[in-house]
Amino acid sequence: MLKLTRFIRPYRKYVIVGPIFKLFEAIFELILPLLMARLIDNGILKHDVGYVWHMGGLMLLFSVIGLACVLVCQYSASVASMGFGTELRRATYEKINTFSNRELDHFGTSTLITRMTSDINLVQNALALMIRLVIRAPFLSIGSIIMAAMIDWRMGLIFLVILPLFSLIVYVVMVKTVPLYKKVQQKIDEFNLDIAENITGVRVIRAFAKRQTMEKEIDGDSNQLAKTYRHVGNIAALTNPLTTLLLNLGTLAVLSLSGYQVNLGSMTQGDVLALINYLTYMLAALTVVANITIYFTRASASASRIDEVLTTKVSIQSPDAPVALPTTTDAPILDLQHVSFGYQKGAANALDDISFTLLQHKWLGVTGPTGSGKTTLLELVLRFYDPTSGTIQYSGDPLNKVDLTELRHQIGDVSQKTVLFAGTVRDNLKFGNPDATEADMWWALDVAQASSFIKPLAKQLDSPVAAMGANFSGGQRQRLAIARAVIRKPKLLLLDDALSALDYQTDLNLRLALQDQLKETTMIIVSQRLSSIKDADQILVLDNGKQVGLGTHAELLKTSPVYQKIVATQQNMEGVKSNG
Numbered sequence: 001m002l003k004l005t006r007f008i009r010p011y012r013k014y015v016i017v018g019p020i021f022k023l024f025e026a027i028f029e030l031i032l033p034l035l036m037a038r039l040i041d042n043g044i045l046k047h048d049v050g051y052v053w054h055m056g057g058l059m060l061l062f063s064v065i066g067l068a069c070v071l072v073c074q075y076s077a078s079v080a081s082m083g084f085g086t087e088l089r090r091a092t093y094e095k096i097n098t099f100s101n102r103e104l105d106h107f108g109t110s111t112l113i114t115r116m117t118s119d120i121n122l123v124q125n126a127l128a129l130m131i132r133l134v135i136r137a138p139f140l141s142i143g144s145i146i147m148a149a150m151i152d153w154r155m156g157l158i159f160l161v162i163l164p165l166f167s168l169i170v171y172v173v174m175v176k177t178v179p180l181y182k183k184v185q186q187k188i189d190e191f192n193l194d195i196a197e198n199i200t201g202v203r204v205i206r207a208f209a210k211r212q213t214m215e216k217e218i219d220g221d222s223n224q225l226a227k228t229y230r231h232v233g234n235i236a237a238l239t240n241p242l243t244t245l246l247l248n249l250g251t252l253a254v255l256s257l258s259g260y261q262v263n264l265g266s267m268t269q270g271d272v273l274a275l276i277n278y279l280t281y282m283l284a285a286l287t288v289v290a291n292i293t294i295y296f297t298r299a300s301a302s303a304s305r306i307d308e309v310l311t312t313k314v315s316i317q318s319p320d321a322p323v324a325l326p327t328t329t330d331a332p333i334l335d336l337q338h339v340s341f342g343y344q345k346g347a348a349n350a351l352d353d354i355s356f357t358l359l360q361h362k363w364l365g366v367t368g369p370t371g372s373g374k375t376t377l378l379e380l381v382l383r384f385y386d387p388t389s390g391t392i393q394y395s396g397d398p399l400n401k402v403d404l405t406e407l408r409h410q411i412g413d414v415s416q417k418t419v420l421f422a423g424t425v426r427d428n429l430k431f432g433n434p435d436a437t438e439a440d441m442w443w444a445l446d447v448a449q450a451s452s453f454i455k456p457l458a459k460q461l462d463s464p465v466a467a468m469g470a471n472f473s474g475g476q477r478q479r480l481a482i483a484r485a486v487i488r489k490p491k492l493l494l495l496d497d498a499l500s501a502l503d504y505q506t507d508l509n510l511r512l513a514l515q516d517q518l519k520e521t522t523m524i525i526v527s528q529r530l531s532s533i534k535d536a537d538q539i540l541v542l543d544n545g546k547q548v549g550l551g552t553h554a555e556l557l558k559t560s561p562v563y564q565k566i567v568a569t570q571q572n573m574e575g576v577k578s579n580g
């Protein structure tokens, strides 16, 4: 928790005021049993109605003041904890947004979601608990011992014997439960991952008639989670019976001893009642201490998990002194020299010794068998990863010297997996260019061959888009994603298999429109479909991460056996199709 104190700082006023008022309330609460004792001894037993009214009134006044103090404390706790949680959530989200793909790969989506939600909720509630109880509970425990000793020192001794016994119970429960709570958070991570996969993959699950298998898997995970919770709950639940047993034994001891004292006349009946009250206070307060200790240990595990995100060193950052990118330049937009890259240390390279130069306003086609490194290449261009060796120059400057935001503003990226956001067509286009006018939007939709299916819709640009674009077909989604990239009139447009779901005619129309309307744009088209890249100024052929061809279609037909094979395979397929 200490690691996150900087997020509490803006609310320190509330963090100080809250416990102080709770302390006042505890003081009033501690005085009440004494007043009650006096009321019984001097009022009820002596039939002094005036004294009963006087003491009753005083007790009521103290209770009302105590209530007011509680309200101030509750208010402070809720302002501070909610504010703290909000700040923390914002900072964590901002940090995650700075993560390069390497950090995202390292953590994984599900644990980041759990950390952003359940872990932050836990530390937020822990702060509220701290403000409300952290001073009050120990104060009440110690105060009760002192008050009991003030009535009779021997009673204070009984209280003092109960205290370490109680602490021992709490200690044992804590030692047993803390590691289990960490396990619980891990299980929640795993469960979230499975749920997310099951929901996003529901179509595949149904198509493969695997619903029951997946349900069984989720059931298994859920049972595992429940089992861990049950295990930890069972141990934690031991606290209450054990403390109640202690309370009863303590009450027995106090009653036996004080009863004897009352008989001797050295103690009053009111004192006995006050002592029982103090004993209950002490044990109730200690139970609270036990519970907050357990809660704090859980929260501390969560705080560490949040801190891990916040302190993760981001492997790709914008340079401190970025180069000023020229508005126009004759330097190649991209120049890669001997670029290699591996996702993991020790694993085989996903890209190995790649070199090519892409001139401004030209088109590069990238092809190669599946898994040959095509997407990886684009991810290096977007600087989602840095190469392990070799150099990449962007418009004449080293890529890692270019401001990341500026770089990504200059690039229009259409990824292999189409991602559209829930909202409207307009929202999705504005995502590409927030300043786009209505005319810009229709222009982008025209270029992307998307107007044909957006225009007939009743709400046109305001037509709803479901999460991930689920209410559009695969090809329509791709075209909307292309429109979103095109609308920013990018200097460099990356199309990663972005035409794969289009029919040949639409694919051709789209490329012709791009050629006609985006004359200033340099383009990299990744595709396994020959027709999509055949007319590119240059084609890069990859095979198993290696560069096995670079040139025009005609040149590659002569020089690259892998390209020849791709061409031959596709021509055979075309032949089969046309014969069929």
Ligand SMILES: Nc1ncnc2c1ncn2[C@@H]1O[C@H](COP(=O)(O)OP(=O)(O)OP(=O)(O)O)[C@@H](O)[C@H]1O
Pocket: 105, 343, 344, 350, 368, 369, 370, 371, 372, 373, 374, 375, 376, 377, 416
């Ligand atoms: N995030 C990742 N972590 C580890 N390895 C990865 C990751 N992404 C890709 N790879 C590996 O890198 C290699 C190249 O993958 P890449 O996605 O670049 O291929 P591709 O040519 O685009 O394939 P496809 O045509 O199927 O899209 C593959 O062996 C793949 O398993």
